[in-house]
Amino acid sequence: MRKNAWLAVGLGLVLMSGRAARADYWDIQTQNDNTSATENELVHGSDQLHDLGTGTLPDQDWFAMGQKPFSSYEAVADATSGDIVPLSLDRVDAGGAILQASQAVGVGYTRSLRWANQTAGEVNNEFIRVMSGGCTSNCGPEDVYRIRFAETTYSVPRFNNSGTQITVMLLQNPTNYTVNGVVYFWNPAGAAVGNFPFTLVAKQTIVLNTSTVAPGTAGALTIAHDARYGDLSGKTVALEPSTGFSFDSPMVPRVH
């Protein structure tokens, strides 16, 4: 009888030792995400729940990412549990040096990190790193946060400054913060024909005669910037005085 009793207890303990509903799968792997050797990659639309649970050393979560030419990105860390704040969300190099720190998007618990790759080359050697300044060496698996990643580049399928036609671009910053960026002009073959750097203070709108940037040509636009995903609003209006035609083209973010 006593033997059977222990067997029953053992059954319970064996079942209890099954895998817990742990959030952070990326942290418990042989190849974990604690350094720049991470194989956890953020791409447009990525959305993950992590914890900063640790042994004796403060946990760090590293995320690889690729940055395409003339493109902009945002990483958001939110859904933080109470002990985890203040949360550090940084763009770092492979050695851990901070290239850019995130900003608060609300009262301070949630962080947003935004930047643009304004070069013609891909950047594949930078990382996102998350750490806690609250619970450090005593973070547990319940000290969680959520991270999301998006490409924030906008596109506009048409501008036309050929012949007598001109195109005006309207670019609105409806937010309460300043936004910086660059409007890139591409001809129909995909070659760059101009660019227009801009700074928009809160609620400001640019009314840009694009024929001053890309005269005598037509094509499409992309806009890389440091606003949050979907925060800007804009369109182009092409006017053809000889016929009275006008053509609107919306500025759209990349959906996911």
Add this chain to the structure above:
Amino acid sequence: MRLTRDVLGAVVLGLAAVGAASAANISKASASSQHRNEAKATQHLSTSGSVTFAPGNLGLAATLPANPALELSHGYELLQDLDISTGAQQGTVADDYAISQKPFSSYEAVVDSTSGDIGPTLQVDLIANDGTTVLVSGQSIGVGFSRSLRFMNNTATQIDDQTVRVASGQCTTDCGPDDVYFIRGYETTYSVPRFNNSGTQITVLLLQNPTNYTVTGHVYFWNPSGAQVADHPFTLTGKQVLVLNTATEAPGTAGALTITNDARYGDLSAKTVALEPATGFSFDSPALPRIK
């Protein structure tokens, strides 16, 4: 064997321990219950069965169904693992997803959020109905750990016998439940509600590839009754724009467009502009991806 008070007490204690473990799991899960990390396939798919404990027998082995049926559809997203106990196929660890490819439609499967041991050898392939032939292989979309598989059905026939297969070339026979990936499914076909080349009106299609990679596809022209009246294949290199006078493709008629493509979901940007010289009217119609 009679169930005495001692045995019953021990069983209750054991079950209480199980209950406590479950409660702890539920408690942890509830902290993140709003997040899709918790959306494990094994939690989404119902399974059933029964075990019978003979008197005095307190241990029984239970076998879960292997690789439960999974189907990708537009908006599908799931955190899945390559645990060998649930996914062994073709002599290696793989998860197969059924997918229904509608006529003249295009699709994408994105796999990201891979844990470390799955490695850069992650494979995401479209597999033929023989179960082995790779029709299309997924491509890297970043530094190499995430994959995007894109394909089109440019026929008039629905295809239901191909599968999307996810496998790791790194952890193969030793993949465990912590070897996870996140998969998303999209239909990437665009629609444009209007073109009109009737009378003196003409419609121009502007199709922009704002990405850095080449995109191919087809623009299908449909008359108001839904009959196909034209098909314009296209190839757009990075940043290129197609300016297409649709009157050369579908003269003297009107209708709507659909655009299949091998771009990532939402990557293209497009519109049509219909011009009526007689009145000076112009009409813009945006190309829309299918929303989730």
